[in-house]
Amino acid sequence: MELFEVIEKRRSVRSYEKYDIPKKDIEKILKAGSLAPSGRNIQPYEFIVIDDEKIIKKLGEEVQNCISEASVVIGIIADPQMSKYWLEDISAVTENMLLAIEDLGYASCWIEGTLLPKEKQIKELLKIPEEKRFIIILPIGKAKGEIPKKSKKDIKEITHHNFYSNKYFIADSVKNK
Numbered sequence: 450m451e452l453f454e455v456i457e458k459r460r461s462v463r464s465y466e467k468y469d470i471p472k473k474d475i476e477k478i479l480k481a482g483s484l485a486p487s488g489r490n491i492q493p494y495e496f497i498v499i500d501d502e503k504i505i506k507k508l509g510e511e512v513q514n515c516i517s518e519a520s521v522v523i524g525i526i527a528d529p530q531m532s533k534y535w536l537e538d539i540s541a542v543t544e545n546m547l548l549a550i551e552d553l554g555y556a557s558c559w560i561e562g563t564l565l566p567k568e569k570q571i572k573e574l575l576k577i578p579e580e581k582r583f584i585i586i587l588p589i590g591k592a593k594g595e596i597p598k599k600s601k602k603d604i605k606e607i608t609h610h611n612f613y614s615n616k617y618f619i620a621d622s623v624k625n626k
């Protein structure tokens with residue numbers, strides 16, 4: 450797919466069909482994450498690939514139901530001692546991975562809000578060292594059911610030109626659909 454098409458098509462999907470995702474696709478997703486920008490290129494993160502059915506089920510029970518339907522879950526582990534930009538860095542990693550997941554024909558969702566309050570116990574479950582942060586996981590599977598249309602702010606409503614109070618003119622060809 451063309452990049453802009455991937456960006457437009459990506460949606461948070463919370464219902465998946467089990468699918469035997471080839472290892473080479475998982476590796477492409479990891480590679481996309483590893484190529485993200487990071488402050489001073491420190492790359493203060495590691496990844497964890499979870500394909501054990503029992504662990505996936507447990508994550509579904511403990512964090513968010515939809516995770517249990519995923520075929521594979523990728524988690525992003527951050528080391529805040531390595532860089533003060535760790536949160537921005539793992540966010541860039543996450544978006545790169547989400548776009549790769551979309552491009553490969555799978556679906557996912559950035560799971561953070563429901564993981565945060567369970568971080569300590571999930572780190573224990575996955576044997577992640579205490580000093581690391583574990584706040585983002587990506588369940589991956591084939592999308593099940595209909596994917597609702599995006600509702601996003603119109604760029605003409607959120608873009609200024611030179612000065613804050615001046616509206617930026619947006620050509621019809623790129624206005625939000």
Ligand SMILES: Cc1cc2nc3c(=O)[nH]c(=O)nc-3n(C[C@H](O)[C@H](O)[C@H](O)COP(=O)(O)O)c2cc1C
Nearest residue numbers: 459460461462463513558559560561562563564599
């Ligand atoms: C920082 C952050 C945390 C999020 N946490 C969750 C979450 O815990 N559970 C969930 O279902 N979706 C979560 N999402 C997904 C958002 O709900 C979703 O991106 C938003 O509704 C916009 O929909 P879209 O991704 O389809 O454009 C999170 C997204 C971000 C960026």
